[in-house]
Amino acid sequence: MKNVVILSASPRKNGNSDILCHQFMKGAEEAGNNCELIMLYDKKIGFCRACYACFRTGKCVLKDDMAEILEKVQKADVLVIATPTYFLTMNGMLKTTIDRFLPKWQDLGGHDVYLIITGHDHRGGLKLVGNELTEIFEHLGNEIKGIIWGENVWQKGEVNGTKAMEETYQAGLLV
Numbered sequence: 001m002k003n004v005v006i007l008s009a010s011p012r013k014n015g016n017s018d019i020l021c022h023q024f025m026k027g028a029e030e031a032g033n034n035c036e037l038i039m040l041y042d043k044k045i046g047f048c049r050a051c052y053a054c055f056r057t058g059k060c061v062l063k064d065d066m067a068e069i070l071e072k073v074q075k076a077d078v079l080v081i082a083t084p085t086y087f088l089t090m091n092g093m094l095k096t097t098i099d100r101f102l103p104k105w106q107d108l109g110g111h112d113v114y115l116i117i118t119g120h121d122h123r124g125g126l127k128l129v130g131n132e133l134t135e136i137f138e139h140l141g142n143e144i145k146g147i148i149w150g151e152n153v154w155q156k157g158e159v160n161g162t163k164a165m166e167e168t169y170q171a172g173l174l175v
C-alpha cells in the first residue's frame with residue numbers, strides 16, 4: 001500500500017483538474033492505496049518572502065497551512081500535481097505553493113510524481129507546463145512517472161468523456 005498525496009491547484013471546484021484528480025484517486029484507492037486529495041484553494045498559503053530565515057531554522061516565518069502540507073508531501077510515496085494552464089504556465093496557486101517548498105527543498109526527493117495538466121489548448125500548448133514541472137520535480141530528486149494531458153478542455157466539466165479520464169484512472173490503478 002502506498003501513500004498517495006494529490007495537490008489540486010485549480011480555484012474551480014469540480015473543474016477539469018479536480019475531475020481528473022478524483023479519477024486518479026478512484027484508481028489508486030481501488031488498487032488499495034491510501035490517498036489524500038488536498039485542494040490548495042481551501043488552504044491558507046502566503047507568498048514566500050525571500051527572508052531566508054528557513055535556511056537557518058528549517059522553518060518558514062509565515063504561520064499558515066504550508067508546514068502541514070510540506071509534512072504530507074515529505075511523507076508521500078506518490079505525489080500527484082494537478083494544475084490548469086494559465087497563460088502558458090502553471091497557475092499562481094501552484095507556483096505560490098512550490099515557492100514555499102524552500103524550507104525543505106533539499107528533502108523533497110524520492111517520490112514518484114504524476115502530473116495532471118489541463119487547458120483549452122492542444123498538447124503543444126500544454127507542453128510548456130509539462131516541461132517546467134518536470135524540470136522542477138526532477139531537480140528536487142523525484143521521478144516523473146507519468147503526465148496526463150487534459151487538453152482541449154475549457155468549460156467546467158468538459159474533460160468528462162475524453163480519453164484523459166481513462167488514462168488518469170489507469171495511472172491511479174498502477175501507482
Ligand SMILES: Cc1cc2nc3c(=O)[nH]c(=O)nc-3n(C[C@H](O)[C@H](O)[C@H](O)COP(=O)(O)O)c2cc1C
Pocket residue numbers: 010011012014015016017018083084085086087088089118119120121122125126153154155156157
Ligand atoms: C487566467 C486564465 C488563463 C488561461 N490561460 C490558458 C492558456 O494559456 N492555455 C490554455 O490552454 N488554457 C488556458 N486557460 C484555460 C484553462 O486552462 C482551462 O479552462 C482549464 O480546463 C481550467 O482547469 P479547471 O477546470 O481545473 O479550472 C486559462 C484560463 C484562465 C482562467
